[in-house]
Amino acid sequence: MIPVNSKKVLVTGAGGFIGSHLVETLLKQKAEVTALARYTSSGKAGWLEYLPEKAKKSLHIIYGDIRDPDICRKAVEGNDYIFHLAAQIAIPYSYIAPRDFLTVNALGTSNMLAAAKEAKIKKFLHVSSSEVYGTAQYVPIDERHPQVGQSPYSASKIAADKMVESFHLSFGLPTVTIRPFNCYGPRQSGRAIIPTIILQALHGNVIRLGNITTRRDMNYVTDIVDGMIAACFTKATTGKTVNLATGRDYSIEEIVALVGQIMGKKLSIRSEKRRIRPDKSEVLRLQGDNHLARKLFRYKPKFHLKNGLIDTIAFYETNRALYRKEDYQL
Secondary structure (H helix, E strand, O other): OOOOOOOEEEEEOOOOHHHHHHHHHHHHOOOEEEEEEEOOOOOOOHHHHHOOHHHHHOOEEEEEOOOOHHHHHHHHOOOOEEEEOOOOOOHHHHOOOHHHHHHHHHHHHHHHHHHHHHOOOOEEEEEOOHHHHOOOOOOOEOOOOOOOOOOHHHHHHHHHHHHHHHHHHHHOOOEEEEEEOOEEOOOOOOOOHHHHHHHHHHHOOEEEEOOOOOEEOOEEHHHHHHHHHHHHOOHHHOOEEEEEOOOOOEEHHHHHHHHHHHHOOOOEEEEOHHHOOOHHHOOOEOOEOOHHHHHHHOOOOOOOHHHHHHHHHHHHHHOHHHOOOOOOOO
């Protein structure tokens, strides 16, 4: 385990799925954590609201938006390390609102980088996405694989990645870009593929989906968080881009069958046209190569898909009141 005791850390996108797990883990490891959560009039901080009371008491929360440079400077102040997770992420919505994705993901990242440069941050960890690779041109996908903007979302993340690269090369800012392949686990949005399957299975036997032949490399959130922490605090990662992946992929149809097996239900699939991406925008296969992560910080995912799904299903069974009965949203 990488020692993080007393390190002063900022996490952007802290109220989200992965961000909240990262914050919780850093607090358990005795880091001094500042969480940047998107401001809403409700004053809520997303999944940070559900952390143990002891953890919340030691957490410093700042509310704001990374599109505001003043907020970025305020959040960075007093910290030495940044985990930058804040992003607009819903791919179907990116077809409708591409400018929103560009301003949050590219401009927002640029604002955070400028604030980090000004504050002389020791390490800036940027969270990218395997979607930047587009459909696999070869497998497993390593970090040299071409980047293809098959959706406005992936294009905006490619732009963000390049801004991070430019700040490292132009100004010497210590950075590392992490590319997680598909992440799943407790607290994930109901719009993501695994929660969509589970939530429908909790209410019936028919699972309504889009393309079920696409293949994804599924990573349990605990493994992704551990990889991010190791990458941030390992000197050898500076200036690099690193995949976090299991190296194995599954079709959506196989995932449905596995969920049904765990839940003891026979599930059937109904394909709905509205859930299918535009033809040339569909990413058919993502299977990652994690050799570089293993080389740089001995990365080794601990969770097999079945084990991760058991924990994830248990979460949604217990917390189903927090989610609407499956209602497809953009």
